[in-house]
Amino acid sequence: MQSTSSRVVILGTGGTIAGTAASASDQVGYSAAQLGVAQLVAAVPELAGVPLEAEQLAQLDSKDMDHATWRALAQRVARHLERDEVAGVVVTHGTDTLEETAWFLQRVLAPRKPVVLCAAMRPATALSPDGPPNLRDAVRVAREPGARGVLAVLAGQVHGAAEVQKLHAYRIDAFGSGEAGPLACVEESRVRMLRAWPEGDALGLGLVQADPADWPRVEIVTSHAGAGGAIVEALCAQGVDGLVVAASGNGTVHHALESALLAAQRQGVAVLRATRCVFGRVIPVAGQALADAGGLNPVKARVELLLRLLAARLSAGAPCPPRTSRAARRT
Structure with a gap:
């Protein structure tokens, strides 16, 4: 070389x-x-x-x-x-x-x-x-x-x-x-x-200047046969800020898990859907209540949601909240 x-x-x-x-x-x-x-x-x-x-x-x-x-x-x-x-x-x-x-x-x-x-x-x-x-x-x-x-x-x-x-x-x-x-x-x-180099606009280092211990908490849950909503309820009780669901197929979610995710969303938890399939992406369908991750797989969707929450916090000029349960935040 x-x-x-x-x-x-x-x-x-x-x-x-x-x-x-x-x-x-x-x-x-x-x-x-x-x-x-x-x-x-x-x-x-x-x-x-x-x-x-x-x-x-x-x-x-x-x-x-x-x-x-x-x-x-x-x-x-x-x-x-x-x-x-x-x-x-x-x-x-x-x-x-x-x-x-x-x-x-x-x-x-x-x-x-x-x-x-x-x-x-x-x-x-x-x-x-x-x-x-x-x-x-x-x-x-x-x-x-x-x-x-x-x-x-x-x-x-x-x-x-x-x-x-x-x-x-x-x-x-x-x-x-x-x-x-x-x-x-x-x-x-x-x-x-073979293809063009990646393009994109930078969110900027200012987005990640806060102490990482105070960054929003975002977790991944998986939709599968027999899935329920207990894990979502437990995460909400712990004060989770965002959830990514690794959905089956074209973003489909077990009805019991979906019900819990919708309830979490109504409580202020941000939710994204990503397919657990290796190939393909979630094709959006009009009227769906849970937003899709735009082609990102579940682990990248988690990163994306984390950064979106940091960006929203920064734009609002809000300080990082202390780690408390979501139930405590509502009281």
Whole structure:
């Protein structure tokens, strides 16, 4: 990979890409987030001579991703993107919540430079780890002229934040973009475009400046055979601010669960429907009382609803309320 004057900042957050196992043949019984980002860069010979900066922002298994890390990541990414000499930012991340982090960053920043998330399905100690080639490709995409938006680069494919999903539990080609397909492919260090780079307006860092402990609470419930409303009632009693229902088919919800969701909505809880199907989206039907998530899957719909509630709070100039039950708020 040839050097240019454009720099790439690599922010490490942990994940399987930084994981280690006692045996090189063990690809599932490993410990995530063991190696530092500088070690990950050193393991990719093709990056030698490329102008890079490596910074450890967090060190966690992405199943444990939290709002405080999201806020710190958004702030740090934004700061680096403001630098003229920085072409783009790469974030090493775990695979379990990569799609959620991607959508959070896209909605908050909608960057005009590329922010590329990369990850691995195998630990760094595996016989044939997928982390090094994914990191190499991510840096290549971060330096691609004209690239923009929050992207994910895995197994030679470039995905957009809105579509990327983890579709398989352990294969190295675990990620896809559903019916939309990938944005591009990385072939022999060349980026071949398939679709346009992501567009969008940034909600802005001001949206997430509040203490994450005071951010709205948004949870996901699932519609299934025999579903009831008790979990919704319990969450409302705890003071939940928003609910996403992972609905069946084209956004259909079991009648007992739907009744509880409608009651929660009347109490002031924001509710969105997203389909639990991997392919397709909820097609809106006139007169439906529960809004749909606009094609987002349930975990991204939760991020979206969280940000909408933060935006509404900010526009109203309202302070973050203390954590009390919704019943207590009504009294």
